[in-house]
Amino acid sequence: MLPHPERLASGWLGIPYREHHPLDDGTKDLDRILMAAVGRLTGGISPIALWMAYIDWVTHLQLSPSKQHELLIDGWQKMAKWQGYAYDAMRHTGTTMEPCVAPLPQDKRFADPAWQQWPFNVMYQGFLMSQQWWHRATTGISGVSKHHEDVVTFTARQLLDMLSPSNFASKNPVVINEAIRSQGQNFIRGAANAASDWLHDLASKPHDHAFKVGETLAATPGKVIFRNRLIELIQYAPTSSTVHTTPVLIVPAWIMKFYILDLSPHNSLARYLVEQGHSVFMISWKNPDAVDRDLTMDDYRTLGIMDAVEAICKATQSPALHAVGYCLGGTLLSIAAATMARDGDHRLASMTLFASQVDFKEPGELSLFIDESQVALLEALMWEQGYLDSRQMAGAFQMLRSNDLIWSRRLNHYLLGLPEKVTDLMAWNMDTTRMPYRMHIQYLRDLFLHNDLAEGRYSVNGQPIALSDIRVPVFSVGTITDHVAPWRSTYKIHLLTDTEVTYCLTSGGHNAGVVSPPSHPNRQYQISRHMPTDPYINPEDWHRTTPSQEGSWWPAWESWLSSQSPKRQTPPSMPPGMCDAPGTYVFQR
Structure with a gap:
């Protein structure tokens, strides 16, 4: 039997040989340093995983002329329907129009009656139609892996949610009405809220609120x-x-x-x-x-x-x-x-x-953030830090419910200038923890990736x-x-x-x-x-x-x-x- 190549090298070069544990392989230190640097730039999201999902989706879409034809017809039909709705809405200004698309039950962004008035009804209906079209474009393509389909659909939804008319002061009738009513005081209050959040984040301290551990929380004797x-x-x-x-x-x-x-x-x-x-x-x-x-x-x-x-x-x-x-x-x-x-x-x-x-x-x-590429990136970040930082975990959970945890909060806290009403559950959610390197990698690999249990x-x-x-x-x-x-x-x-x-x-x-x-x-x-x-x-x-x-x-x-x-x-x-x-x-x- 031939000796292990590294044993030969140790004999030739005088380098001590040691067996390597997968998590302690010193030969991979440079790889991890590079991947950790990438992870810090991308907020812990693997750009390679996103790119692989995109390539899988776009190449199979190119090989599916029937799907392209279906999307083209659907796009034209939605455009025609939206234009007809916009024309009728302009003619019947001041009346409530029957919507072309109803928001999903959990979507509360357009629930205020002000959204039913022209031109805001036209804006949000066009947005919902775009959402429908992109969902159809990212699903049901033959040959795309289920995981990559989920990643592409999720990413498309995140990008569209960023562009929702509800996120822009000039397109949101609720914000406009509040600005008129308060003579712009909502923006001043929102700027103060943003500054307060920034200062708390900079100091890495929990926000001040009425809930205190040992007093009003975790107070059972x-x-x-x-x-x-x-x-x-x-x-x-x-x-x-x-x-x-x-x-x-x-x-x-x-x-x-x-x-x-x-x-x-x-x-x-x-x-x-x-x-x-x-x-x-x-x-x-x-x-x-x-x-x-x-x-x-x-x-x-x-x-x-x-x-x-x-x-x-x-x-x-x-x-x-x-x-x-x-x-x-x-x-x-x-x-x-x-x-x-x-x-x-x-x-x-x-x-x-x-x-x-x-x-x-x-x-x-959560499986959207768990594949070999993503776990390798998290492993590199944790190897460098010794733990998974609470902010890196919080970012993933916020993205899963971005409308509730990111955009809705941005609207209420910064654009409308409303004070944040902290509940005991919210106070607990702010009290974050870390995850040790080796344990979390074992958890992700053995349970999530390999389903060993x-x-x-x-x-x-x-x-x-x-x-x-x-x-x-x-x-x-x-x-x-x-x-x-x-x-x-x-x-x-x-x-x-x-x-x-x-x-x-x-x-x-x-x-x-x-x-x-x-x-x-x-x-x-x-x-x-x-x-x-x-x-x-x-x-x-x-x-x-x-x-x-x-x-x-x-x-x-x-x-x-x-x-x-x-x-x-x-x-x-x-x-x-x-x-x-x-x-x-x-x-x-």
Whole structure:
């Protein structure tokens, strides 16, 4: 057998030879430096990925004369229809015209009655027709990969949204009317808002608002009873005369701070569970920095979930606990549960997943930012920094909902000069975190790109794990408008486990759908239980046939949780703890 070429080189040149880990290959340092420089210029978006998608689309479009003919005819028809509408609108100025195109239900840009007056009705109708044409131009072309089609369609939508007449003061009747009414004061207020935002961004400080962590947010009384280099474990103080004997561990995502599940007192899930007689423990993750660059997914499992399980069972003398995971925390919890099942660890009594994916074949619009080129660029950025910066993550999420998070805010805050009304959920969303280099690359490659967990290739301690080994009852929650973990993706838990699954689909999105206290109005949910011996029902049939119920899903889940632990006892005494909740890690910037 011939020696490895690098071994020969080490002998000839006197260079010490070492085996290379894929993430630590020193020969790629120059590549990463160059790619990181590109990433800084492009805001973390791979221009190569965009170019490949464009080439795939444009070349296949050139090879599709029938599609070109279809688009040409459609363009002429839309132009003629729009011209006819413009002519009638000019003739009937002051009357409301029947629109040629109705905005999508979620598109609120043209909802104000002022848009129905000439010439603004002509402007926005022409814009919506253009949007329709471009959607047709970027979809349904034979030969284009689904991923590239999605990227091109998304990019076209982003570019068109930038050009929407609602974004320009001279074309937006709402802005014009406000400028007339206030004698231009809206622009002065908007300039002050812009300056304030710029100064806060420059100082890298959170905005001032009425919500303060430990006072109005994350204010449920409790103690930090355990701490290691990655987590603080909070035990909340009981408020009822008796509590369920089996404690509850909540594993939030570490993409953001834990207190989305302990917001204001009226919509705190932690407080709600305590009031219902549960002994509740919450993980608060450290906000990692460059020193933590080499933390792995398995470090998050062991230092996070497993250390918390050990601490809770020791503190409560309970042989088992109910584990709850939210978003990425639910994915990690599923990995931990499958590992525990494989290794004969029976300390889980049940598992609950909030908007959590275990199969990443259909991860929703986030997949637009996940391919080999994009991951390589992110890897280079994180390798250089030691972590993924919160701004780089925030940019991707804002682009997914650009109308709500970028353009609508720009209109209200800068053009109309309105003060920003910060809610507790918005305050939490401003409190961003980082992601350590090695962990996030493993997450993107092993789960998003390769789907190793769902397909049985994900290894823990050198041995693969299988979600089908999980035998404890599972409660899974999906949210109907989730753009991070689409509900049809979370529904796949039925296919991947061999246990009792109670599935609940609730109104709202990834965050607002989960933060759904009983006092919240206009909420609905669907729920059903599936036993291992029951035949599989596909998500569309399940959604169509499962009755809808009014109200919050929290009481339904709490009832299920209580049924898994029917015995009650006197609350155990609270330990002195290391400090009061919400601890110290939550304040890390």
